[in-house]
Amino acid sequence: MKKLGTLLIATALLALGSCKDSGxxxxxxxxxxxxxxxxxxxxxxxxxxxxxxxxxxxxxAAQIIGLPQIEPKFTLTQxxxxxxxxxxxxxxxxxxVEQDSTSLAHIKDNAYAKPQKVAxxxxxxxxxMIQNLDSLADRAIKAFKANEIAEAQRRFERSLSKxxxxxxxxxxRLKVPSLYKVGKREDNFVWMDIQIPKGTMNxxxxxxxxxxxxxxxxFVEDIVKMRDSIGKKYIPGPYENTYMITxxxxxxxxxxxxxxxKKAAEVKGVWEIHGYPMAGPFLTYIINDKExxxxxxxxxxxxxxxxxxxxxxxELEAILKTVDxxxxxxxxx
Numbered sequence: 628m629k630k631l632g633t634l635l636i637a638t639a640l641l642a643l644g645s646c647k648d649s650g651x652x653x654x655x656x657x658x659x660x661x662x663x664x665x666x667x668x669x670x671x672x673x674x675x676x677x678x679x680x681x682x683x684x685x686x687x688a689a690q691i692i693g694l695p696q697i698e699p700k701f702t703l704t705q706x707x708x709x710x711x712x713x714x715x716x717x718x719x720x721x722x723x724v725e726q727d728s729t730s731l732a733h734i735k736d737n738a739y740a741k742p743q744k745v746a747x748x749x750x751x752x753x754x755x756m757i758q759n760l761d762s763l764a765d766r767a768i769k770a771f772k773a774n775e776i777a778e779a780q781r782r783f784e785r786s787l788s789k790x791x792x793x794x795x796x797x798x799x800r801l802k803v804p805s806l807y808k809v810g811k812r813e814d815n816f817v818w819m820d821i822q823i824p825k826g827t828m829n830x831x832x833x834x835x836x837x838x839x840x841x842x843x844x845x846f847v848e849d850i851v852k853m854r855d856s857i858g859k860k861y862i863p864g865p866y867e868n869t870y871m872i873t874x875x876x877x878x879x880x881x882x883x884x885x886x887x888x889k890k891a892a893e894v895k896g897v898w899e900i901h902g903y904p905m906a907g908p909f910l911t912y913i914i915n916d917k918e919x920x921x922x923x924x925x926x927x928x929x930x931x932x933x934x935x936x937x938x939x940x941x942e943l944e945a946i947l948k949t950v951d952x953x954x955x956x957x958x959x960x
Contacts, residue, residue, distance in 0.1 A: 659719035659740035663938055664775055666701040667718040670725065674753075675705045679724060682757045686764040687722065691937055692880050693895030694908050698937040700768065719778060720771045721745045724756065732759035734770055742777065744770045779945035792817050793832055797923065799887075802949035803830065816861045826907075826931035828939050830946065833857060835922040840913070847878055850894055853924075854911070864900040874899045874906065887950040890915045898928055907931065908940050912947055925950060 688699035716739035727749040746767040750756035783804040811818040858871030879896030894911040909928035927943025
């Protein structure tokens with residue numbers, strides 16, 4: 628309990644300090660550390676091995692939908708509270724769980740490093756801790772993921788592509804790492820890709836008429852029809868008469884989203900090659916660009932046979948979420 632008190636006091640002092648201090652008097656916070664999609668779980672090993680730990684694994688290491696194999700949302704590393712000190716406290720995403728007379732379930736920003744999210748869960752019994760985890764999990768996962776997306780974007784923004792193919796073709800900009808190259812540019816289609824150890828990561832963009840999706844009851848069917856027609860026209864397989872389509876066995880998952888300041892649909896699923904045994908995950912955003920009377924489509928997909936694909940798709944998601952519909956400012960004279 629003493630360690631939890633120390634944690635809460637420290638976070639409270641940091642919060643107060645950030646409000647009262649200004650300029651050079653602000654407390655210095657070191658940069659946060661950790662691999663993308665890693666989560667440091669601070670809790671007693673006994674709790675970790677029991678029902679509380681099982682609840683954490685069920686929530687934070689749950690299977691990601693839209694991938695062809697089982698992969699967890701976060702890679703969890705459990706650390707006992709007694710070693711939660713020094714550089715361990717600099718982890719970018721932290722879940723602190725402890726049995727304590729106080730019942731808590733909240734999220735702190737930048738407690739020990741920056742940027743950082745610290746989710747704190749306590750309770751007098753395992754049942755209460757599990758209830759608090761249940762109430763906090765969705766918010767914590769959303770906060771952790773947003774922090775990870777921002778970190779991924781910070782990393783690849785160090786060296787961005789200067790290619791203007793997307794801007795010239797569609798009037799949009801994406802912050803794409805410089806290692807991605809335009810491999811195909813045709814009327815209403817741009818394809819960029821990068822070689823990875825055992826395959827490729829790909830970004831494509833095209834537009835559809837504003838009224839293409841005219842019936843809500845056939846929305847998913849129309850998405851598949853759209854993707855399949857684009858694949859047949861622009862994304863060939865390794866042999867003649869082979870091309871990309873949406874996997875036939877399972878319908879893609881569709882969620883409401885907002886991207887580039889516009890309402891959109893987020894689509895996750897698996898692609899395959901018609902007539903050839905190749906497949907992989909895709910992430911598509913169908914963006915309502917009413918100002919230009921169109922649906923703007925941007926998509927990322929990965930081909931990496933026998934490899935984990937979570938972090939590849941996460942990078943593609945981070946790139947797609949940088950989409951900007953504002954025109955480039957004119958160059959200074």
